[in-house]
Amino acid sequence: xxxxxxxxxxxxxxxxxxxxxxxxxxxxxxxxxxxxxxxxxxxxxxxxxxxxxxxxxxxxxxxxxxxxxxxxxxxxxxxxxxxxxxxxxxxxxxxxxxxxxxxxxxxxxxxxxxxxxxxxxxxxxxxxxxxxxxxxxxxxxxxxxxxxxxxxxxxxxxxxxxxxxxxxxxxxxxxxxxxxxxxxxxxxxxxxxxxxxxxxxxxxxxxxxxxxxxxxxxxxxxxxxxxxxxxxxxxxxxxxxxxxxxxxxxxxxxxxxxxxxxxxxxxxxxxxxxxxxxxxxxxxxxxxxxxxxxxxxxxxxxxxxxxxxxxxxxxxxxxxx
Amino acid sequence: xxxxxxxxxxxxxxxxxxxxxxxxxxxxxxxxxxxxxxxxxxxxxxxxxxxxxxxxxxxxxxxxxxxxxxxxxxxxxxxxxxxxxxxxxxxxxxxxxxxxxxxxxxxxxxxxxxxxxxxxxxxxxxxxxxxxxxxxxxxxxxxxxxxxxxxxxxxxxxxxxxxxxxxxxxxxxxxxxxxxxxxxxxxxxxxxxxxxxxxxxxxxxxxxxxxxxxxxxxxxxxxxxxxxxxxxxxxxxxxxxxxxxxxxxxxxxxxxxxxxxxxxxxxxxxxxx
Numbered sequence: 001x002x003x004x005x006x007x008x009x010x011x012x013x014x015x016x017x018x019x020x021x022x023x024x025x026x027x028x029x030x031x032x033x034x035x036x037x038x039x040x041x042x043x044x045x046x047x048x049x050x051x052x053x054x055x056x057x058x059x060x061x062x063x064x065x066x067x068x069x070x071x072x073x074x075x076x077x078x079x080x081x082x083x084x085x086x087x088x089x090x091x092x093x094x095x096x097x098x099x100x101x102x103x104x105x106x107x108x109x110x111x112x113x114x115x116x117x118x119x120x121x122x123x124x125x126x127x128x129x130x131x132x133x134x135x136x137x138x139x140x141x142x143x144x145x146x147x148x149x150x151x152x153x154x155x156x157x158x159x160x161x162x163x164x165x166x167x168x169x170x171x172x173x174x175x176x177x178x179x180x181x182x183x184x185x186x187x188x189x190x191x192x193x194x195x196x197x198x199x200x201x202x203x204x205x206x207x208x209x210x211x212x213x214x215x216x217x218x219x220x221x222x223x224x225x226x227x228x229x230x231x232x233x234x235x236x237x238x239x240x241x242x243x244x245x246x247x248x249x250x251x252x253x254x255x256x257x258x259x260x261x262x263x264x265x266x267x268x269x270x271x272x273x274x275x276x277x278x279x280x281x282x283x284x285x286x287x288x289x290x291x292x293x294x295x296x297x298x299x300x301x302x303x304x305x306x307x308x309x310x311x312x313x314x315x316x317x318x319x320x321x
Numbered sequence: 322x323x324x325x326x327x328x329x330x331x332x333x334x335x336x337x338x339x340x341x342x343x344x345x346x347x348x349x350x351x352x353x354x355x356x357x358x359x360x361x362x363x364x365x366x367x368x369x370x371x372x373x374x375x376x377x378x379x380x381x382x383x384x385x386x387x388x389x390x391x392x393x394x395x396x397x398x399x400x401x402x403x404x405x406x407x408x409x410x411x412x413x414x415x416x417x418x419x420x421x422x423x424x425x426x427x428x429x430x431x432x433x434x435x436x437x438x439x440x441x442x443x444x445x446x447x448x449x450x451x452x453x454x455x456x457x458x459x460x461x462x463x464x465x466x467x468x469x470x471x472x473x474x475x476x477x478x479x480x481x482x483x484x485x486x487x488x489x490x491x492x493x494x495x496x497x498x499x500x501x502x503x504x505x506x507x508x509x510x511x512x513x514x515x516x517x518x519x520x521x522x523x524x525x526x527x528x529x530x531x532x533x534x535x536x537x538x539x540x541x542x543x544x545x546x547x548x549x550x551x552x553x554x555x556x557x558x559x560x561x562x563x564x565x566x567x568x569x570x571x572x573x574x575x576x577x578x579x580x581x582x583x584x585x586x587x588x589x590x591x592x593x594x
Contacts, residue, residue, distance in 0.1 A: 093513035
């Protein structure tokens with residue numbers, strides 16, 4: 001390898017190497033396959049070579065870079081970084097089937113929980129993206145992603161009048177919970193899905209479940225179900241500890257806002273300080289404007305002159321008279 | 322079907338046995354139906370035959386609009402209407418007929434996963450080939466889809482459907498694929514199915530399940546429908562155990578009086594070349 005391959009992906013938080021499912025899948029696969037990657041953790045999708053994240057840049061790619069986890073994994077396999085090398089033909093077929101299951105049943109619910117559920121979106125997702133994406137994208141991008149995800153859900157379900165609501169949430173979560181239970185049954189008490197060494201299916205499952213496990217959402221029904229499936233929870237934590245130890249710190253408390261009173265206390269002092277500062281700033285600018293245009297200063301000078309030499313005017317008056 | 326409606330329907334369904342006059346609705350077989358709808362319809366018919374539940378097939382030009390979810394086929398049983406294979410399987414389960422009761426948890430997980438594989442890859446590939454490939458869309462899909470309607474409704478409906486499918490492909494990320502890649506995906510999917518089937522008669526050894534019905538529906542339709550090129554059916558034909566599987570199910574479940582018309586209708590298929 002002349003130049004190492006470069007991977008552009010979303011920044012991490014909450015103890016995860018990245019907050020985005022696709023990025024996590026690719027990062028996990030690269031670790032499993034032992035691929036040497038130079039990872040750029042960015043928060044601006046426009047700076048990635050293809051315009052979306054994750055993106056892999058390599059001299060061996062004809063167009064310079066590829067996007068989409070499936071294409072990235074195919075490219076890594078071509079470079080002989082193959083985590084599925086030891087799988088039998090049947091296990092390879094199972095991988096394809098379970099990845100389809102994840103995408104059809106679990107992914108819509110995850111997207112709903114993060115982007116379409118109103119409380120989660122406003123409190124957690126939009127706030128994180130708005131805080132972390134540089135100006136001026138932070139005003140545009142979260143909203144755009146929100147609209148895109150709603151559009152996608154509508155198209156996939158074939159119902160153009162779909163609105164995020166309780167009924168849709170129940171259906172999606174029911175499917176997702178069934179999917180998680182099926183995964184748990186398939187995993188059983190094994191360390192990874194196909195024995196003792198991880199494969200691409202493990203990367204996909206990890207990419208989908210880890211954000212659910214780590215990102216604290218106010219409306220956490222899916223998370224509760226995942227918590228009840230001990231082996232899946234253990235599985236995710238295991239992979240994080242083994243393969244991403246550096247990212248596995250707990251986040252500083254001021255970033256996490258799960259409970260309302262906690263968030264109030266955290267935000268209050270800043271709010272108060274900001275309010276006082278803005279009032280002072282407004283007063284200062286008004287005064288400055290007044291002095292510069294001469295309103296206040298004239299009065300001041302006159303008053304001072306009047307105060308300083310009241311006897312002179314008296315004398316003048318006396319003289320005039 | 323929404324969750325509350327499902328629970329309600331299940332309760333009502335459990336109360337009554339399967340009636341004799343259950344009907345399955347699909348678009349017109351000779352002129353209108355397209356590959357993907359035909360595959361879904363055949364899957365449901367195969368499933369019902371495997372459960373030994375009688376159903377009459379009725380062809381209507383507006384079947385798609387009659388369906389509660391907008392997708393065909395749908396069955397009219399008693400006073401309930403249920404569409405698509407997933408809900409129909411649950412509906413029959415509520416009535417006490419099920420093919421997958423004998424499976425253990427791991428097998429059931431695999432069955433659901435493989436059914437999603439077929440839906441995710443095969444069905445999406447069929448839709449892509451029908452509507453996103455300009456040749457096929459112009460020569461086969463648009464004329465067939467709009468054949469029951471007169472001008473100008475036929476143009477409007479056909480382009481509307483095409484536009485909707487293309488938007489869906491963009492949303493799920495298939496818009497960037499070309500035809501070769503789609504054929505490659507179909508081949509991978511068939512390879513996975515073939516490896517899972519191995520030398521067994523059905524996917525879960527001796528007894529057919531809804532997975533067998535679904536796979537049969539799609540593969541048989543692909544094999545017996547003529548499109549602008551034979552490449553799709555060639556991809557399936559290269560796996561001999563899948564061919565044997567289709568033939569076996571056809572002989573076991575479709576060899577009675579209906580079978581003649583079934584295979585004749587399919588093998589005629591759209592043949593504009």
